[in-house]
Amino acid sequence: MKRIETEILVVGGGATGTGIAWDAALRGFKVTLIEKRDLTHGTTGRYHGLLHSGGRYVVKDPVSATECIHENRILRKTHAHCIENTSGFFAVTPEDEGPYPDKFLEGCRATGVDCAEISVADALRREPLLNPRISRVFEVPDGTADSFLATHATVQAARHAGAQILTYHELMGLIIEGGDGNRRVVGAKVRDVAKGMDVEIRAQMVINATGAWAGMVTQMAGVAISVVPGKGVMVAMNHRALNTVVNRCKMPADGDIIVPVHTVAIIGTTDERVTDPENLRIEPWEVNLMLEEGDKLVPNLSKARVVRAWAGVRPLYQEDYAGASRDATRKFALLDHKERHGIDGFITITGGKWTTFRLMAEKTVDLAASHLGARKPCVTATTAVPGADQGNYWLGHRLHEIEEQKLQGQLICECELVTRAMLENAAKQNPLLTLDDLRRDVRLGMGPCQGGFCTYRAVGIIHEMGKAGVWEGDAGHQTHAAEEWDVAYIQSPARNVNGSGSVGDRPQQQGGSVGDRPQQQGGSVGDRPQQQGGSVGDRPQQQGDRPQQQGDRPQQRAGQTPPLFNPNLLLRDFLQERWKGVAPILWGRQLKQERLDELIYLNVMNADHLPDDQLASAMTDFYLFDTTPNEHEVHP
Amino acid sequence: MPMHTQSWESVGPSLDECIKCNICTSYCPVAEVTDKFHGPKYSGPQAQRFRENGQPQSPDHSVDYCSGCRVCNEVCPTGVRIAEINARARAQAAAEHGIPLRNRLLGRSDMLGKLGMIAPGLANWGMRQGFARSIAEGVLGISKHAQMPTWSREGTFASWLKRSAPNRLRSERKVVYYHGCSTMYYEPYVGKAAMAVFEHNGFEVVVPEQGCCGLPLLNNAEFPAAEKYHHHNLEWLTPYARQGYQIVGTSTSCTLTLKEEAPDMLDIHTPEARDLALAVWDIFEWLRELHAQGQMKTDFQPIDMVLPYHPPCQYRAHHIGSPVMDILPLIPGLDVRESHARCCGGAGTYVYKKEKYQIAMDVGQELFTWVDEQRPVTMTACTSETCRWHIESATKLPCRHPIEVLAAAYGLYDLEKRKLTKE
């Protein structure tokens, strides 16, 4: 068993956890962060991408509103390249008449959220598809955020400052010493799910930053807290339609916001209290509701092509919880378990929202420091993460760079303009277990065809990289990657041209010389020994606690240890992962697209009859979660 | 002018239909011969998702190499308005980078027409002088190899109309003729042939005030100017449409512009624009309908010859099939052979541009080779004027409008001398 000694162990690789690791490392603490899947895999990577101005909270939750506008101004500087400056409208549709708009204006003034009423004509000129029947429009400094990139960037900054980040490391239990009234968390038992290894991490402070999963972690210390997973479904339209965030000017409710993020427009969201944060079902009634509500802001939006749907879970903390979950507070909750439950060395941070992650981290590390002894002061509000020098991103930046550098022939994911070098550099320099991890890095497969063309290409390229020895001697490369993860320019085609990345040193790329590559001359190609080394292990805990999943997988799979980066497994996993998000919205054009993807993979490739069909990765079961429509077309 | 989505009727949202299959790029005649153009899918539905909001546009000019032939639209299995998306992207780029003087000149066929008509002999002579053309190429970027149209030496179509007014047929059955700039200034005989055909079939022809359809401007990315032109035509022509007139044109590009190009590219979806579009007919589309009703005269004289006919790219966009092939084969003796070549390469004013001349010639090779295979032939035919000029220049064979052939079959027109028999 591997042992790690650290000062602070952060559990959870979302925005909050990574923010804590960054902050604590900058203050001079020795920090280790564990995340059971990939960074942002929980809630951070499943939200609609709004950089709140605070406008949504000015009436209902003024404290949150003030926090939001404060953090909004900071993140635009510290994480500039992760943010698009879209601006935001609050529009009064015919259904929103009443006293709310005036309360809204008043709330903005009281909370410090910049707000200006603009003429409807002006709003329609800027956003011609907006409902022409709106009566008033207020503009606020909303923006949109790439939460994958922002979290990666925060992590890179944390690693620069000395933090250790371990993805695909799942918390199995807390190590607790002492008896009643004098208990102390001294570390955690962790499972490296990629390698199938146990790891023990000793720490003076364990910070539970698992968001909607926080109650499950405190349970490991025998403490019950009320964190309600509030499930929200989001629907992404195939193209932006709008370039400004548009909110309904009313009390926050289902489907009242359209957020243009990168190439898509996201309609959000529902809010359903669920018992299990892993319950990511997308009900037909939720999809239908998003489309119907979206039409109220942008008439006929529902007739445009839907590219995907997904669900995320908000962490909603309430001391004495009851009632509908949207009414639970969106303020964050910082729990000192020593003070509350007599358990030393253990802090929980939950609640809140992406926009306030940095503030949450600051307050959390302040509390940790009060126990561990203060070091340096917090500097995250004035420290830019790597890559922020690029300034705010804008929709056309990839197109622009590709044309400037003439990289059109290099495109691997044609929908989202991902070049081969971007893919290779991300794969080489960042940890990954599945192509889905690469997707979050470079937006692979996130466009209209949903992996229809790029899955094959990405699998072929990763496989070739493996053959060329890119990961030689590092069978467990998914936790290695490069010495330093390089994410600063990960999304920039111009910064990832052939030769600039270290991947370019593959033999066949240099000379363009004709002939066999040395390692292939031995004859037939088969499994290489080092590929079979890693083991994924039993994954008992993953299979047990999710009743909705298919429980009838062949028994022999459980004990099998798949070779890492088996191309057939990469391919199957990613196709299923993409399917999971399109299955809820398959009709019309996206159904046609799916049928083309079927023709490619089930017929031309015959990829459902490849060898290694019994292999499973740490994510296979997660991807098999059933998201196909049920009969609930209206809220049951 | 903001180029982003104005309405769901705009061409932009049709990108939603794209399933990424790349059939368009595989059939694109321009992408086939040059990689200065990265193909219709790349420039069209793919790039369009990155193009909203008036943000800075493509720094390269690859979309400018799209010739607008619409092979992509035709082969697209899902109905993406690829060529139109590209045209709008060109316009956006032009709005940012500015429009070269050359393109401004080439975009104004009415103004060029009027200028040349001041002294057509001199103008035509100038156009044939190597020295002058070298200057034009050096200064303006107008290819010195491209054959320019020749200004009419017999006066404009309007002047002939005025001269021949007393001879016009009066009839209960009326039709409006939209002649366009080329008939007006360069090829009045095409208009005369059309008038003869209309009248032979018993129709009184009304030629109301009309302006350039604006297509050359649209092609050269001058949207605001084109919008002005279109509004004039709406003002002049829509009243006729609303009185029930059919507005028939001999230029496939002009009729297409009135029907679809102008409203779609300029996002003008008013009732006026719709009413006008509904009343506009291509002349062979109109004749086919007349024939289907059994009302087209077929008192043809035989024409014994092989006639290679090239349907111009605009017919693709009309979505009316190949109406010329429904009518010309009715002429006894005439062996009309339809070209299946994708494009002649000329593409309106494309071939006149120095940097595109060779591409235009390479694209057209498919057609020129086919014409060669049909020899011996004495002439070819094509429905669009700029195509005719380009095909003549490349094949060294006369190229006629099919309406001239039809008028000749009625015995009203001398196909060789390009004049009415009674003139």
Place this chain on the structure above:
Amino acid sequence: MSDLFVIGAGLSGLMAAYTAARAGLRVQVVTKGLGSMHWAAGTVDVMGYTPEELSRPVQRPLEAIQALAHSHPEHPYVLLGSHQVQVALEEFTALMAELGLPYGGAGGFGALAHSTSGDNLLLPSAVGALRPAFLAPSAQLAGDMARPEPLLIVGFTGLRDFYPELIAENLAKQGFQARAAFLPLSLLTEQADRNNVHLAQALDLQARRLKLGGELKRLARAGERIGLPALLGLDDHAAALADLSAAAGAPIFEIPTLPPSVPGMRLYKALRARLWRMGVRIDVGLEGIGANVIAANGTAGRVQWVETATTTSRPLKHRAKAYLLATGGILGGGFDSDHTGRIWETVFDLPLTIPQARHQWFRPAFMDPAGHPVFNGGVAVNAAMQPVGADGQVLYANLWAAGGALAGADPIQQHSLEGLAIATGWAAGQAIVRALAQ
């Protein structure tokens, strides 16, 4: 006015047009755009997997069709009977031989009866799985895994649609001797952005393919056969294949990969050229948007005309004696659907066997071996390929249907895409010829 008006220019529509035109009918084909063949592998898959045996490929597809009769009486193959399917395939192979793009089977070329063993071919796919196909163009035949030669899979550095090491590794895992090698893409093109079709056109030039052949000779070991991405020439393919094989001194075969499919484009262009020569008009870019029908109580109605979309709101009307719906299913655009679960046939609004409810359309896994129910339904027809209602009665006396629009099969999942298209297209063509003769 034509005798037969075909809507759709996929394999079924063109096969029907050919059958009818050869019998002397005047045929017009309209299509919204090109598709179908341009996406698929260019082989003729007749029956690769049966609904009963989803994991192992069918060995003898014509026999498997006979076995379907009891379990799947609604399957189009069952409606036709395996003999008709075989006759249609023979017609197709004869046609393709005439067109210089010969198709052969496990036993070689020529009339099916005496040249193929009746076995499926097993051809390596672009990921190295084995694809069951009944007939393949000559360029793919040397890939049959029943042949003994070891395989050399050759790719081009930087080509985004072909990964030879992946293919070789998967073939090796399945017990075959296979290895991979790369050649520089500059052998095919100096240009930076070319797709597979453009690269195929590059090999229409003899100088290029001779150079490539020489490099292949250098790479290949004695006794090996060489697999290449399917881009060995487009318009001069037969010569390209011959030149390459001769220069390489080894059997060469193509492996089809991502769309656009070069083998499929060759097939389309060959069929199109044949139809043009027969005087069939093919109007690409005309989308069928509706029809005018006379419905009748108790007896079959009649189609009066079909409308296609134009730029104005004046649809173009097409009148013919007979109409064939060959628009394909969901992928071909023959059916459309919306978020309420409504799914409809787009030209005649024919009844579909697909349930009008999204929750009955899918199974949880993308690769569920049983396929997704939404892709199994379509237009129900009788043995003469005429659309019928729920009561089995013919709906319109002058309407036929063929290909991907038909109910009762999932041709992508079952690997029967081209076989179904050819058999039903041919059968519909025959039925129309018979009907118009009366």
